[in-house]
Amino acid sequence: MKKYRAGFIGCGGIATAHADGYRHVENAEVELIAGSDIHPEGEKARRLAGEHGIRIYEDHREMLEREDLDLVSVCTWPRGHCEATIAAAESGAKGILCEKPMAVSLDEADRMIEACEKAGTVLAIGHAHRFSPQAVRARELIQAGEIGQVAMIWGHCTLDLMNNGTHVIDLINYLNGDSPPRWVMGQIDRPHKIEGRRNHPDMPVEDMAIGRIGYGNGVVGFIELGERASQSFSFRVIGSDGVIEVNNPDGPPLKMLSSYRTEGWHTPRLDEVYSTVCGELEELISTVEGQAAHRSEAKTARVALETIMGIFESSARRCVMEFPIDVRDFVLERMVREGMV
Numbered sequence: 001m002k003k004y005r006a007g008f009i010g011c012g013g014i015a016t017a018h019a020d021g022y023r024h025v026e027n028a029e030v031e032l033i034a035g036s037d038i039h040p041e042g043e044k045a046r047r048l049a050g051e052h053g054i055r056i057y058e059d060h061r062e063m064l065e066r067e068d069l070d071l072v073s074v075c076t077w078p079r080g081h082c083e084a085t086i087a088a089a090e091s092g093a094k095g096i097l098c099e100k101p102m103a104v105s106l107d108e109a110d111r112m113i114e115a116c117e118k119a120g121t122v123l124a125i126g127h128a129h130r131f132s133p134q135a136v137r138a139r140e141l142i143q144a145g146e147i148g149q150v151a152m153i154w155g156h157c158t159l160d161l162m163n164n165g166t167h168v169i170d171l172i173n174y175l176n177g178d179s180p181p182r183w184v185m186g187q188i189d190r191p192h193k194i195e196g197r198r199n200h201p202d203m204p205v206e207d208m209a210i211g212r213i214g215y216g217n218g219v220v221g222f223i224e225l226g227e228r229a230s231q232s233f234s235f236r237v238i239g240s241d242g243v244i245e246v247n248n249p250d251g252p253p254l255k256m257l258s259s260y261r262t263e264g265w266h267t268p269r270l271d272e273v274y275s276t277v278c279g280e281l282e283e284l285i286s287t288v289e290g291q292a293a294h295r296s297e298a299k300t301a302r303v304a305l306e307t308i309m310g311i312f313e314s315s316a317r318r319c320v321m322e323f324p325i326d327v328r329d330f331v332l333e334r335m336v337r338e339g340m341v
């Protein structure tokens with residue numbers, strides 16, 4: 001088994017989950033070496049250092065220069081993702097798992113992809129739900145034709161687009177076989193004028209969003225987010241011969257109704273996984289070793305970001321947006337600056 005040296009940029013809540021994931025991967029020996037944080041003496045960074053015996057730096061560039069890391073977890077707030085990812089790639093990291101949202105603009109996302117391609121670094125983005133047993137099984141059942149021709153996929157969550165909304169859009173894309181989106185229209189509102197929330201303290205957030213996404217394979221995605229969303233993180237896939245529900249709050253994590261089966265609502269068997277983050281990291285290592293493509297490689301996450309920017313821009317212009325979405329800035333920030341929301 002190969003050995004890897006791993007480190008963190010941003011040492012807060014999700015970095016702890018990455019550290020735990022590295023400790024449980026089964027396809028490599030990973031040594032946790034160091035972390036960096038703009039608050040190196042903060043409670044979270046100290047806890048990560050204490051639990052895993054790693055050195056903590058204030059400056060990630062110094063850490064990258066000194067520690068010769070193979071694997072880097074980018075776990076900062078969203079505005080730090082681009083610069084940290086590029087710095088890690090340029091330092092010679094073989095694989096990077098950067099947390100969601102990938103970046104705050106398509107311009108940043110493209111610079112991250114370009115830097116990683118140039119350096120030969122595998123870049124995966126933390127859309128961890130692609131590794132949840134219920135999502136994996138749902139995708140298999142859809143691809144096996146158990147609910148016939150898929151017409152529509154609904155996704156709901158109570159947070160904003162750049163926070164868990166990116167998971168919602170990405171999971172719809174995953175369930176839909178990553179068919180490319182062709183158009184999107186949406187609407188947002190921001191009555192509370194919130195500047196920063198939870199682990200996104202450095203950016204504005206909308207309070208409510210809806211979006212309708214048309215895919216190349218004819219499927220329509222519909223997302224409902226924010227404070228008036230009817231459900232937390234849940235999905236419904238509607239096909240010509242049945243329905244699949246993922247994470248229905250009142251039921252098992254996966255339910256299916258299929259006209260090909262006689263038992264009515266059916267609860268498909270699910271594999272057990274240690275954690276979705278561990279799955280992401282194992283696949284990062286396999287991809288670094290050339291054995292697999294990462295199911296959450298940066299280009300898939302760029303599609304989710306492009307869709308988010310499309311929803312913001314659709315709301316600003318009051319029209320359908322066709323792909324490719326030709327905006328380079330953080331659209332929500334512009335809308336706030338111009339007093340639109």
Ligand SMILES: NC(=O)c1ccc[n+]([C@@H]2O[C@H](COP(=O)([O-])OP(=O)(O)OC[C@H]3O[C@@H](n4cnc5c(N)ncnc54)[C@H](O)[C@@H]3O)[C@@H](O)[C@H]2O)c1
Nearest residue numbers: 010011012013014037038075076077078080099100126199
């Ligand atoms: N995949 C998931 O399901 C999931 C879950 C939680 C958080 N996240 C994402 O992870 C990221 C971090 O969230 P969190 O919950 O760990 O937040 P957090 O506030 O607990 O931790 C973030 C840490 O990063 C540090 N930091 C911020 N900007 C930095 C920078 N530019 N350079 C170095 N350090 C920096 C902060 O000081 C803090 O210690 C966010 O983008 C969030 O959306 C993803």
